[in-house]
Amino acid sequence: MSGETLIEADDVGQHFGDHVVFEHVRFSVQAGEIFVILGGSGCGKSTLMRQMIGLLRPTAGRVLVLGHDMREADAGVLRRIGVMFQGGALFGSKTLLENVMLPLEMHTDLPREAREDIAAVKLGLVGLADAANLQPAEISGGMAKRCGIARALALDPPLLFLDEPAAGLDPVTSAGLDQLILDLRAQLGISFVVVSHELTSILTIGDRCIMLDRDAHGIIATGNPRTLRDGSDDPRVVAFFRRSAPAHGAARNE
Amino acid sequence: MTTAFSSARQGGLLTLRFDGPLDLTATASLWNRTLAAARGAGGRIALDLGAVPRCDTAGATLLAAAETAAGGAAIVGANAEIMALLDRVREARKVAAAPAEQAPYNPIAGAAQATLDAVAFLGEVVVAVARAPARRRMFVFDDLLAFTDKAGVQAIPLVLLLGFLMGLILAFQSSIPLRRFGAEIYVVNLVTISLVRELGPLLAAVILAGRTGSAFAAELGTMVVNDEVAAITTMGIDPVTMLVLPRLSATLLVMPGLALLLEMAGLAGMTLVMGTLGFPPTAVVHQTVLSVRLTDLLGGLFKASMFGAAVSIIGCRTGLGAGLGPRAVGDAATAAVVGGIFATIVLDGVFTVLFYRLNL
Numbered sequence: 001m002s003g004e005t006l007i008e009a010d011d012v013g014q015h016f017g018d019h020v021v022f023e024h025v026r027f028s029v030q031a032g033e034i035f036v037i038l039g040g041s042g043c044g045k046s047t048l049m050r051q052m053i054g055l056l057r058p059t060a061g062r063v064l065v066l067g068h069d070m071r072e073a074d075a076g077v078l079r080r081i082g083v084m085f086q087g088g089a090l091f092g093s094k095t096l097l098e099n100v101m102l103p104l105e106m107h108t109d110l111p112r113e114a115r116e117d118i119a120a121v122k123l124g125l126v127g128l129a130d131a132a133n134l135q136p137a138e139i140s141g142g143m144a145k146r147c148g149i150a151r152a153l154a155l156d157p158p159l160l161f162l163d164e165p166a167a168g169l170d171p172v173t174s175a176g177l178d179q180l181i182l183d184l185r186a187q188l189g190i191s192f193v194v195v196s197h198e199l200t201s202i203l204t205i206g207d208r209c210i211m212l213d214r215d216a217h218g219i220i221a222t223g224n225p226r227t228l229r230d231g232s233d234d235p236r237v238v239a240f241f242r243r244s245a246p247a248h249g250a251a252r253n254e
Numbered sequence: 255m256t257t258a259f260s261s262a263r264q265g266g267l268l269t270l271r272f273d274g275p276l277d278l279t280a281t282a283s284l285w286n287r288t289l290a291a292a293r294g295a296g297g298r299i300a301l302d303l304g305a306v307p308r309c310d311t312a313g314a315t316l317l318a319a320a321e322t323a324a325g326g327a328a329i330v331g332a333n334a335e336i337m338a339l340l341d342r343v344r345e346a347r348k349v350a351a352a353p354a355e356q357a358p359y360n361p362i363a364g365a366a367q368a369t370l371d372a373v374a375f376l377g378e379v380v381v382a383v384a385r386a387p388a389r390r391r392m393f394v395f396d397d398l399l400a401f402t403d404k405a406g407v408q409a410i411p412l413v414l415l416l417g418f419l420m421g422l423i424l425a426f427q428s429s430i431p432l433r434r435f436g437a438e439i440y441v442v443n444l445v446t447i448s449l450v451r452e453l454g455p456l457l458a459a460v461i462l463a464g465r466t467g468s469a470f471a472a473e474l475g476t477m478v479v480n481d482e483v484a485a486i487t488t489m490g491i492d493p494v495t496m497l498v499l500p501r502l503s504a505t506l507l508v509m510p511g512l513a514l515l516l517e518m519a520g521l522a523g524m525t526l527v528m529g530t531l532g533f534p535p536t537a538v539v540h541q542t543v544l545s546v547r548l549t550d551l552l553g554g555l556f557k558a559s560m561f562g563a564a565v566s567i568i569g570c571r572t573g574l575g576a577g578l579g580p581r582a583v584g585d586a587a588t589a590a591v592v593g594g595i596f597a598t599i600v601l602d603g604v605f606t607v608l609f610y611r612l613n614l
Contacts, residue, residue, distance in 0.1 A: 092581070093580060093581050108278055109283070110281065111285055113285075113289075114282070114285040114316070117319050117347070118281075118311070118315045121311060121315045121318075121343050122346075123346075124343075124345070125346045137577075137579050156310035156311055156312055187338065187339065187342050188339070188342075
């Protein structure tokens with residue numbers, strides 16, 4: 001947790017044809033942080049994450065992750081980040097253990113016994129040791145997300161991206177997942193970038209956040225989520241944290 | 255930076271010393287050596303981490319595995335961060351992964367279960383047909399038209415092409431031996447009887463199994479995987495009536511037509527070959543009419559309908575019986591084609607014996 005900059009978004013923009021998702025987005029993520037990208041549906045949270053993990057080339061600006069320009073993401077940088085997709089994105093034909101072993105098989109020379117042991121440890125870290133031999137179709141949504149995190153942890157990356165970790169989970173499971181994220185940060189020193197619109201989760205885990213807005217085509221607020229909730233006078237931020245409908249002016253803009 | 259590994263025995267205690275970071279790369283190169291040394295120690299060991307500046311979970315797993323292999327280990331010189339991580343990894347390793355419980359594969363029991371399932375599904379279809387008048391609303395007539403178009407009309411070019419080529423090939427092949435006896439005109443009898451009684455319905459069924467049976471299985475399998483069939487059931491709709499009957503009706507309707515078209519195309523191909531052998535079309539048509547009876551034609555078309563029903567029912571059953579996961583749909587489509595062709599040939603054998611006994 002040295003305060004090293006892990007991610008640097010430099011005037012990033014994305015448009016699809018004439019449709020501008022966001023533009024002039026600038027932020028940085030420091031080592032040891034849990035950084036949350038929040039905002040309502042359609043504001044471009046997931047698009048921004050896809051740019052950061054090298055799945056989408058920004059139409060303007062650039063994103064540096066661990067010092068690499070993600071417009072030219074190669075295997076070297078990709079094996080140093082972990083990504084959990086919204087539904088876990090597990091391979092349905094493999095057991096949970098095999099899912100976690102896959103990155104180890106592809107990127108290391110570890111003997112099979114070592115791969116199994118390390119993958120079992122990762123499953124143990126996320127509380128899934130008992131489920132190692134189950135198929136993804138046999139587990140719940142929360143377990144699939146946990147396994148997605150275990151697979152993302154397989155190569156011990158310093159940085160993990162989580163897409164909507166709390167979406168579709170009950171409050172207890174969601175709280176358990178929040179605690180897991182905090183534990184992994186504390187115990188393994190991993191930094192997180194979390195895309196979310198689940199208020200409880202954001203307030204529990206977030207150190208710093210940016211809030212995107214669909215109508216503003218970019219960032220409307222930056223800071224600690226709890227501070228924003230208690231202190232922001234921007235009506236859009238207030239509406240988001242109070243879970244109220246936007247003010248009339250904002251509604252007319254849509 | 256590579257990590258060095260050495261072992262030294264002092265008194266009864268084997269000390270394994272690491273020099274350098276214990277990360278994933280170091281773990282990969284040190285795993286076998288470390289565990290071999292730990293297993294061969296014959297008792298407790300010491301792990302000297304005095305020269306290890308950092309360690310990740312892979313490295314901590316290696317240390318924990320060495321502890322387990324030796325039956326216990328003293329950790330020497332590790333910094334607090336490494337000790338904390340090692341504790342966490344030990345805890346994660348405590349809950350051993352349960353071995354997968356897989357029943358041994360039993361082909362006889364599997365085949366028996368598959369047969370029982372097939373009979374049960376056939377029963378469901380019969381019940382659905384019997385109850386269809388009372389469930390008219392669940393039978394979507396537009397679906398019937400769509401499937402008739404897909405399974406029938408869209409298959410016509412392929413059926414015509416294959417039929418024409420089959421007629422051509424059969425005529426050529428059979429003309430060679432018959433020419434030796436001066437009996438080339440009987441090529442017409444041979445090809446006509448083969449096509450009308452046997453090959454027309456059979457080839458049409460094979461085309462149907464490949465084009466339509468697999469499509470039915472894939473469509474319904476995808477619906478199962480997406481929980482659409484469960485949704486239909488929970489809405490109080492009978493999935494067999496809604497999903498299977500329109501498909502079954504469509505294939506029953508189109509198969510005689512497809513078989514007839516295939517036979518006509520085959521006869522056209524044969525006529526072309528006979529022309530090259532010096533027989534005018536009128537002679538060929540005359541010989542064709544003489545060689546075939548109406549019962550041959552009707553029997554063939556009846557068989558075609560039954561083959562169509564078998565292909566359709568098997569396609570729907572494999573689709574609705576699809577499992578979960580990404581392979582399920584592919585497996586269902588494969589099973590539909592294999593099962594459809596197999597059932598067609600078995601049914602053909604049954605009909606051959608039946609028609610023979612009935613002097614048809």
